[in-house]
Amino acid sequence: MPWNVKDTMSLRQEFVSLAAAQDLPFSELCRRFGISRQTGYKWIERHKEQGVQGLADQSRRPHHSPMRSPQRVVDIVLELRRQYGWGGRKIERRLCDLGHRNVPAPATITEILRRHGMIQPHESALRQHWQRFEHEHPNSLWQMDFKGEFRTLESGRCMPLTIAV
Structure with missing residues (x-):
């Protein structure tokens, strides 16, 4: 049995035709197609204004950029x-x-x-000035850093060393 394959345009056309028939409540129709009511109204309005071409995806690019550099x-x-x-x-x-x-x-x-x-x-x-410390195999790179020394309360010294594996 072949798959029931439908593209986006045919689904939108089907939605608009079922909405025009008014056999189902609009909320139920939107739920069946998996869209919000706002989107449903948008497709109906576009179909009224532009016909089938209005159901195609439109550019989301803004019409103007008010913050563009002079x-x-x-x-x-x-x-x-x-x-x-x-x-x-x-x-x-x-x-x-x-x-x-x-x-x-x-x-x-x-x-x-x-x-x-x-x-x-x-x-x-x-010109990239950084390089990540990632290697193909674990433990193929170890990085050590001496953090300097400081005195402890018992008159001793602590010399911390960090190791990144």
Whole structure:
């Protein structure tokens, strides 16, 4: 016996047609399809406005970004990168030194550079300054650290040593 396979669009079309028939209470219909009532009303409204095309997934990308950096700041950031080859932290510091107000954070400046193709992904990977202490096999790496010494109450000395396995 073959599986009863239905794609999302056919399920949404079926939902809208059953809702139009009004044979079941709307809450029960939504429960059977595993959606909230709010989602059910959304599909019905989209079907009324746009027809079958309205049942397709739509982009969730915002229509505008109110917190986006002003274009003049982006232009200055790009020009400093072209002139000196600096990264986000140095450009942020230079903008502050030049007296600019509302300077973006270094991470935002780095993202501006990346968005405009001025930072290549392979270059970023080469500049990673940390390395995890993970190895393929247990006990293949031991790390020890001497923490200095201090006096104890009995006029002795304690020299703590930590070992990470």
